[in-house]
Amino acid sequence: MRRPPELRPGLWDGAVVLVVVLLAAACALALWGRGGGSALTAVISVDGTETERIALAGLPETERVVESRGYTLHVHLTETAVWVESSDCPTQDCVRTGHISRGGQSIVCLPARVIVSLEGGEPAESGVDAVIG
Numbered sequence: 010m011r012r013p014p015e016l017r018p019g020l021w022d023g024a025v026v027l028v029v030v031l032l033a034a035a036c037a038l039a040l041w042g043r044g045g046g047s048a049l050t051a052v053i054s055v056d057g058t059e060t061e062r063i064a065l066a067g068l069p070e071t072e073r074v075v076e077s078r079g080y081t082l083h084v085h086l087t088e089t090a091v092w093v094e095s096s097d098c099p100t101q102d103c104v105r106t107g108h109i110s111r112g113g114q115s116i117v118c119l120p121a122r123v124i125v126s127l128e129g130g131e132p133a134e135s136g137v138d139a140v141i142g
């Protein structure tokens with residue numbers, strides 16, 4: 010009853026474990042960097058479909074013209090904030106929402122069915138509940 014030598018934990022098993030641990034650490038670091046920094050991403054959705062993702066880090070002030078359902082929204086983006094500069098929708102709620110600057114916040118234009126939301130950034134301690142409520 011000799012034990013087959015293949016079943017002994019060998020050098021390769023150690024190497025595999027090491028690689029897995031390193032990969033896990035790299036993933037954790039990437040996620041931590043994403044969630045802990047100010048890497049905000051603006052997500053523009055039209056009629057329920059995501060049309061554009063814009064990373065805000067290092068972004069000079071940018072304007073995106075979003076057209077939907079006969080309305081035109083002028084969305085401005087900077088490194089730290091996003092807002093609807095002007096819109097020809099009847100309610101103007103999107104314009105009145107003003108600047109959003111934290112992950113979890115969003116600007117909604119109901120008549121045009123446009124949603125501009127922010128993802129990432131600093132972990133929202135109190136922001137998420139306030140925005141949803």
Ligand SMILES: [Zn+2]
Nearest residue numbers: 098101103118
């Ligand atoms: Zn609007």
